[in-house]
Amino acid sequence: MHCSMERPLRIIKKELRQKMREGLAKIEPALFVQRGKALAQRMREVPQWQTSSTVLVFLSMPREIDTTPLVEAALQEQKQVYVPRVEEDHLRFYRILTLEGPWELGLFGIREPFPQGEPWQPQGLVQGTLAPPVSEETSREKSDAPFPKKNREQPQVFGEDCAVPFQNKSRGRPQALIIVPGIAFDKEGRRLGRGKGYYDRFLHQYGAFLFSVGVGLMEQLVPSVPVDEQDVLLDLVLTV
Template sequence: MKARNLSLGAEARSVASARIFGRVGESPAFAAAHTVALFSALPDEPDTGGVAERWRAAGKRLVLPRVEGDAMRFCDCDPAALRRGAFGIAEPEPGARTCPPGEIDLVVVPGVAFTAGGVRLGRGKGYYDRYLSQTEFRGATVGVCYAHQLVGELPSEPHDVAVDCVVAE
């Protein structure tokens, strides 16, 4: 999947990403959300560039993940003040305010592949599965991916957390 994602041309990636995040932004879960958790995209993921500012301008509190050891926390941030953190991913600075899981209304979740039913194949470290399984977290989840990442079935373990819906373009 990673190779296939990277083989998308810049224009195709940009168009698909705009459609993906446009559809998320039109969803009832997004409309109802006060606090939205977004990710900083890796080169093989739908591009989140510009999404944070558009959603903040729409009145959403936006939080981004920061990895600390085996834990992932979502933090308030200024998109202009991100730094390279774990795995080379842009993340909030260490002093950024942590957002408690119970305050997040919607988490936008990346993945290597998804099924239409929400089963997700991540990158293998379990950060999102551990985060989404916290009892404090009660928000909605939406997986985002390119159309070819939507597959018929995926293996699933008891600790895997499915997303509520998937937006693929």
Template sequence: MVQLDKKDWRLKQKERLKSYQGTHRRQEEAVLRQQLLQMVSWKTAQRVALTLSLPFELDTQPLINAAWQAGKQVVVPQIKHQTMVFVEITPQTSYQAGPMGILEPCDATIVQSETIDLVVTPGLAFTKTGKRLGFGAGYYDRFLVNYAGPTVALALSCQIVLDLPQDKYDQRIMTILFDDHC
């Protein structure tokens, strides 16, 4: 399957994620979220970077809520002048659609990347060894090249693959969480 180029991989993975619905998916998402909440890097983090998930992605709202309940600051990506920055959100934050159709806070404060304790990284596909297929804009790869803290991704069973095409600028994720029982 590695013979596909990244564009074909992305199309295929988006369709796989969109078609993976129902009780089994919700249960798998709950298992992955619980795995994250048990990680030392989550428990010790004061500021966590998460995403505002798209409908076909793993739902991150329960993680955002768990972080707030634990007294953590939550930051989400925002695109400013073709660069991804992270901004703090609170339960009172209002949102609008950003340049890529992803919700972004209307008015938020940019935080410095070195103050982020854990980055929960999105993607379309992952290998168990940390390779990641992103959405194609390269924002996370450009961010991660200078980020020294821990990174983790939550991968549904349909997102785990044996191998992925990689370019020299692709950044690996330190920990890939997946449900061994799927």
């Protein structure tokens, strides 16, 4: 979807974000838990989940699909599981061995691991500084650092309740699978976040090492998410 020249992209995103928040607020909390169980079952059918020994996964906040069953499934399958912690303006993922914690409350009241654990670091990455802070609300057009672009085929629709874009064929086998939150997704792998840019920065830096899966309720799948040519596309979108 190309934004109108008369209206800034940040305004279009803000309006869609507000519309989605209002819609999610009307959904019964129990449904997020119920759909989380269905998501874990469906995720186990995804080939990249089956072959990945390492999973990076967010811990849900209110009005997000419950990822607890996903974490439990990964731990049961003896995968290495890493969950995010906000450190200044970026995310860092730390390994967990159980859902029992210990945790501390971070941004938005989300459970976060303490930083004493083992951080995820892709093999073969040249050490360097993190990508500069960038907010979805303000700055992609102002950033000099290009976001990675993926050569993609046309996406397929996998069932009535999930959209599956093809994996990017131009890179090697990813080192890990990352579960990405969002407030809206479309069938082209586009994602609308909450406006802080944490996952955009993370995927900008590490996306070449990861197979990215956006997850949510089927109500979060929209005809088209407003993006520009620099946005990072997800490898797969799974809604239930």
